[in-house]
Amino acid sequence: xxxxxxxxxxxxxxxxxxxxxxxxxxxxxxxxxxxxxxxxxxxxxxxxxxxxxxxxxxxxxxxxxxxxxxxxxxxxxxxxxxxxxxxxxxxxxxxxxxxxxxxxxxxxxxxxxxxxxxxxxxxxxxxxxxxxxxxxxxxxxxxxxxxxxxxxxxxxxxxxxxxxxxxxxxxxxxxxxxxxxxxxxxxx
Numbered sequence: 001x002x003x004x005x006x007x008x009x010x011x012x013x014x015x016x017x018x019x020x021x022x023x024x025x026x027x028x029x030x031x032x033x034x035x036x037x038x039x040x041x042x043x044x045x046x047x048x049x050x051x052x053x054x055x056x057x058x059x060x061x062x063x064x065x066x067x068x069x070x071x072x073x074x075x076x077x078x079x080x081x082x083x084x085x086x087x088x089x090x091x092x093x094x095x096x097x098x099x100x101x102x103x104x105x106x107x108x109x110x111x112x113x114x115x116x117x118x119x120x121x122x123x124x125x126x127x128x129x130x131x132x133x134x135x136x137x138x139x140x141x142x143x144x145x146x147x148x149x150x151x152x153x154x155x156x157x158x159x160x161x162x163x164x165x166x167x168x169x170x171x172x173x174x175x176x177x178x179x180x181x182x183x184x185x186x187x188x
Contacts (some may be wrong), residue, residue, distance in 0.1 A: 004072055006064040008129055016061035016075065017019075017054035023063055023073040029113040031140055035148040053077060053109060056103065062129045064113070064122050074126040075139035077142035078136060079105045085140070089151035089178050106131055108141040117146065123155060137184050142167045153177065 011019050027046060031038040038046075053059055056077040064072040077084050079100040085107060086098035108130060113122045131139055141161070143152050160181040168175050 002068075005068040006117070006126060009063045009065065010129055010132075011061045011063070013054060013059055017060055018050065019061055019063065020050055022068045023061075026070050026073055026112060026114055027110070029114055033115075035144055050075075052180055056080070058134075060082075062126050062176045064126055066117065068100075069177070071117040072111075072126055073110065074111040074123075074130045075137075076106055076110075076130055076141075078134070079107050079140075080103055088167045088169040089165040090168055090175070093164065101105070103135065104137050106134055106139045108139060111141070116153075122156040124159065127159065131183075137182070139163075139181040140179065141184065142178050144174060145177050148162045156181075 001129075004055050007071055013115070024043075024047070028038075028043055030036075031042065031046075036042075054061075057080070059075065059077040061071065061075040063070050075113070080102045080111075081100050083100050085100075086093060108127070111126060111130075113125060113126070141155060145166075146153050159181060161181045163177055164180050165178045166175045167178040
């Protein structure tokens, strides 16, 4: 590993819960940028959600560090059988598509990299490590629509994701693009 390559760390459950302070600054920096423009109340809500998410079975956090500093992070968890994830998708989804069992679908909740480290493969590495060793059929995430998050949408499409609809998770939320990466169709 050279000085220009980040090192990656994987944490699960309680270990992930103890790592919030390691990457919270990255969250604040990335989500203060347009189109998000998040402030202190948004960050407080993220912290609350993160703590709840760390109690979910199979939750995983991946950090990217360079020079001792976190430069990116990603986390997610397998969708449980009683998930509400798919109910926010506006379009009707095919029969059986929304059935979950706690092992079928990994939901990527956050994937963020600070500006100086973007377009250097860090996000792709975080994404790969987040799902490494998991035997899920697919991965899902939501992203702001184009043109707001065009770079993210292009990256996800290049990784094999396809759009399945628009997600509106709460009343004041924007409409997100819901995407799925089908791992059963990928060749090893």
